[in-house]
Amino acid sequence: xxxxEAIGEAAIRxxxxxxxxxxxxxxxxxxxxxxxxxxxxGGVFLQMESEIAAANALxxxxxxxxxxxxxSSSPGISLMSEAISYITAANLPVVIVNVCRAGPGLGGILPxxxxxxxxxRGLGHGDFKxxxxxxxxxxxxxxxxxxxxxxxxxxxxxxxxxxxGMIGQMMEPVDFDNVKQPNPPDKSSWxxxxxxxxxxxxxxxxxxxxxDGERANRERAAKYAVIEANxxxxxxxxxxxxxxxxxxxxxxxxRVCNTAIDLLQKEGIEVGLFRPITLWPFPYPEMKKLAExxxxxxxxxxxxxxxxDDIRFxxxxxKPVHFYGRQGGQVPAPEEVVAEVKKLLGK
Amino acid sequence: xxxxxxxxxxxxxxKITHYCPGCTHGVIHRLxxxxxxxxxxxxxxxxVAPVGCSVxxxxxxxxxxxxxxxxxxxxxxxxxxxxxxxxxxxxYQGDGDLASIGGNEILHAxxxxxxxxxxxxxxxxxxxxxxxxxxxxxxxxxxxxxxxxRKVEDVGWPIRESELLSTLRTPAYIARTTVHDSQGIIETxxxxxxxxxxxxxxxxxSLVEVLSTCPTNWGMSPRASCEWVASDMVPYYxxxxxxxxxxxx
Amino acid sequence: MPRVNxxxxxxxxxxxxxxxxxxxxxxxxxxxxxxxxFYAEVFDQPRCIGCTLCGLTCPDLAITIGVNAVAYRFFDxxxxxxxxx
Numbered sequence: 001x002x003x004x005e006a007i008g009e010a011a012i013r014x015x016x017x018x019x020x021x022x023x024x025x026x027x028x029x030x031x032x033x034x035x036x037x038x039x040x041x042g043g044v045f046l047q048m049e050s051e052i053a054a055a056n057a058l059x060x061x062x063x064x065x066x067x068x069x070x071x072s073s074s075p076g077i078s079l080m081s082e083a084i085s086y087i088t089a090a091n092l093p094v095v096i097v098n099v100c101r102a103g104p105g106l107g108g109i110l111p112x113x114x115x116x117x118x119x120x121r122g123l124g125h126g127d128f129k130x131x132x133x134x135x136x137x138x139x140x141x142x143x144x145x146x147x148x149x150x151x152x153x154x155x156x157x158x159x160x161x162x163x164x165g166m167i168g169q170m171m172e173p174v175d176f177d178n179v180k181q182p183n184p185p186d187k188s189s190w191x192x193x194x195x196x197x198x199x200x201x202x203x204x205x206x207x208x209x210x211x212d213g214e215r216a217n218r219e220r221a222a223k224y225a226v227i228e229a230n231x232x233x234x235x236x237x238x239x240x241x242x243x244x245x246x247x248x249x250x251x252x253x254x255r256v257c258n259t260a261i262d263l264l265q266k267e268g269i270e271v272g273l274f275r276p277i278t279l280w281p282f283p284y285p286e287m288k289k290l291a292e293x294x295x296x297x298x299x300x301x302x303x304x305x306x307x308x309d310d311i312r313f314x315x316x317x318x319k320p321v322h323f324y325g326r327q328g329g330q331v332p333a334p335e336e337v338v339a340e341v342k343k344l345l346g347k
Numbered sequence: 348x349x350x351x352x353x354x355x356x357x358x359x360x361x362k363i364t365h366y367c368p369g370c371t372h373g374v375i376h377r378l379x380x381x382x383x384x385x386x387x388x389x390x391x392x393x394x395v396a397p398v399g400c401s402v403x404x405x406x407x408x409x410x411x412x413x414x415x416x417x418x419x420x421x422x423x424x425x426x427x428x429x430x431x432x433x434x435x436x437x438x439y440q441g442d443g444d445l446a447s448i449g450g451n452e453i454l455h456a457x458x459x460x461x462x463x464x465x466x467x468x469x470x471x472x473x474x475x476x477x478x479x480x481x482x483x484x485x486x487x488x489x490x491x492x493x494x495x496x497r498k499v500e501d502v503g504w505p506i507r508e509s510e511l512l513s514t515l516r517t518p519a520y521i522a523r524t525t526v527h528d529s530q531g532i533i534e535t536x537x538x539x540x541x542x543x544x545x546x547x548x549x550x551x552x553s554l555v556e557v558l559s560t561c562p563t564n565w566g567m568s569p570r571a572s573c574e575w576v577a578s579d580m581v582p583y584y585x586x587x588x589x590x591x592x593x594x595x596x
Numbered sequence: 597m598p599r600v601n602x603x604x605x606x607x608x609x610x611x612x613x614x615x616x617x618x619x620x621x622x623x624x625x626x627x628x629x630x631x632x633x634f635y636a637e638v639f640d641q642p643r644c645i646g647c648t649l650c651g652l653t654c655p656d657l658a659i660t661i662g663v664n665a666v667a668y669r670f671f672d673x674x675x676x677x678x679x680x681x
Contacts, residue, residue, distance in 0.1 A: 018426075018429070018430050020425075020426060020429075044429045044430055046425070046429055046459075048422065048425070048455070049451055049452070049454075049455035050451065052419070052422070052451075052452075053419070053422040053425075053451070053452055053455065054422075056415070056416060056419035056422035056423055056426070056452070057422045057423065057425045057426035057429075058426060059413070059415070059416075059419075059422075059423050059426060060395070060413060060422065060423035060424060060425065060426025060427040060428075060430075061426030061427065061429065061430040062426070063393075063413050063423075063426075063427060064427060064430050064431045064434070066430050066431075068426070068430070082416055083416065083419070086416050090414075192393045192411035192412070192413060192427075193391075193393070193411065193431065193434065194390050194391035194392060194393065194411060194434055194435075195389070195390060195392075195409065195410055195411050196390035196391065197390070200405075200408070200409055200410055200411050200412065201411045201412075202405050202411070202412050202413075202414070203412070203413045203414065204396075204405065204412075204413075204414035205414060206402060206414055350662055350663050350664070351660060351661070351662045352598070352646065352648060352661050352662065352663055353648045353651035353652075353659065353660060353661035354660045354661075355657045355660075359657060361657070363606055363656065364655070364656060366655065367608075368608035368609055368610040368633065369608070369610030369611070369612055369655065370655060371655060372655065373654075373655025373656050373657070374652075374653065374654075374655045377655075377657065528616070529616050529649045529652060529653060532652050532653060533652070562610075568611070569610040569611060569612055570610075570611050570612065570614075570615050573612065573615065
């Protein structure tokens with residue numbers, strides 16, 4: 001299946017039958033797939049007038065307790081920032097997929113990874129975080145998409161996927177059947193479905209009294225501490241022994257690095273890969289531990305260096321951290337990574 | 348008293364509102380509450396509050412409520428109504444919320460024919476933020492951001508939302524009324540009731556634009572504000588039914 | 597005989613009921629309420645015709661209106677007829 005279409009199908013399999021979106025390259029295929037698929041499953045598909053409207057419709061729809069989601073790409077995600085701040089402040093579960101393209105501004109329609117900071121730190125005003133999953137294959141997109149709904153409901157917080165144009169457009173085999181899905185929790189204690197036989201529910205984000213305001217923020221911070229403790233996900237490759245160099249990459253660039261590692265092995269150079277799967281919560285403890293058995297790190301990203309800051313943060317200055325990146329829609333080839341590693345090793 | 352012939356309806360809470368003396372938000376809130384009770388809709392209603400003086404409107408209704416971002420209430424309402432068409436959904440918006448930042452959201456919700464009801468409170472000014480010019484401010488009207496009066500050569504003429512939205516092909520119920528005198532209040536209640544009946548019967552989008560007062564920011568007493576609606580607002584914003592679902596071009 | 601009850605501590609002194617009353621039997625009190633407003637009061641209750649226009653006009657739910665025996669009913673609605681319409 002095409003990556004974009006698989007994401008849509010995965011949501012439906014997770015019982016998320018409410019999709020509000022706006023077209024934008026390179027993810028419009030999600031809409032084009034779901035407009036035909038949603039009626040089959042009795043779901044809601046609505047193309048809104050803008051990403052602003054789509055994200056705000058998510059707030060209204062999520063308030064009813066149903067699973068809802070949207071997909072967009074970088075410029076559209078910028079437009080959704082306001083609504084994401086409101087949705088998070090209201091403790092509503094939604095899933096949002098960013099099929100990242102080159103930026104900033106209109107940028108380009110080819111893949112990019114320069115929304116790392118946007119997703120992990122800058123997704124709207126105020127003190128909040130969203131879980132950010134970084135799939136590196138179509139199958140992983142499906143699994144993380146279904147997990148996203150589970151975590152969004154569990155923590156009552158938006159959960160996002162940072163995919164990119166390459167994964168969105170590529171076609172790979174997908175298995176939906178072996179992905180386990182627990183039932184959604186009961187949301188009737190807070191959802192707005194009509195105040196029959198109970199006190200009215202109010203979903204709001206305004207706290208004029210600073211005592212209330214601080215309490216709401218502290219509760220959210222406590223929620224994030226639980227997520228940071230329990231939901232970190234990562235993967236390592238060829239790091240079972242101490243290494244001179246550990247590559248760090250996420251998403252499709254991790255696959256480029258995998259090929260680079262194979263090429264280097266043929267030349268007798270052993271290098272490993274650390275692939276964060278959750279960009280937030282970032283696997284800081286795991287990376288800090290890795291610094292004990294690794295001489296240096298090389299972050300490879302399709303940006304001017306965004307995840308590399310988190311790596312520097314994680315290793316706490318114990319080992320040097322280098323960066324190699326391409327921008328504007330350029331995708332690094334494995335040979336470029338090989339050359340960069342060899343340069344660092346003085347070969 | 349043996350028989351109460353006028354009292355607070357159950358859809359309204361007994362909280363004393365934060366609105367200024369003579370502000371007609373209180374009247375319009377009550378009319379909405381009375382209609383919801385008379386039509387038996389309260390228990391399946393969800394309201395969407397705006398940003399503006401009426402951001403706290405949810406404190407005055409015994410109804411589930413969402414607090415929307417500025418201008419986005421029609422998008423919230425679209426999400427609610429599409430996912431749960433059995434719910435009665437209404438948005439309550441002022442002129443900044445609906446005609447300025449939310450201009451696109453209301454246009455498209457009306458155009459798609461989303462079957463919720465919008466109560467549009469037009470008082471020709473931005474109330475909560477202290478009396479700035481609104482898209483509905485009248486020519487020559489003095490506000491804090493038009494201290495020499497609104498100059499139409501510079502910022503254009505006020506927007507007439509009822510007329511604007513009536514030009515859409517999609518069936519809808521669109522009416523404009525006033526609450527500056529008893530007759531206006533009675534007409535407003537009739538229009539609001541008609542609007543919710545269209546929603547209850549799953550027919551179309553409905554919007555009631557209510558010409559209202561803002562004594563504090565107009566710098567007038569409540570009684571003088573009512574006179575100003577009659578003398579200055581009504582000639583430009585003519586009350587009437589602009590569109591019904593039966594009369595579609 | 598209709599009887600209008602204006603709750604002094606809910607009244608914000610806006611005077612809209614004074615304007616609305618066709619019998620002109622409402623005036624503003626010389627006393628202030630707990631918020632410091634001069635509140636509205638009915639000063640000639642026997643002349644009230646039970647039109648409920650004061651109640652309709654009040655933005656603050658400060659007015660309740662009751663009747664003993666016969667009342668003129670100008671508008672049929674559950675609020676005035678005490679039941680479903």
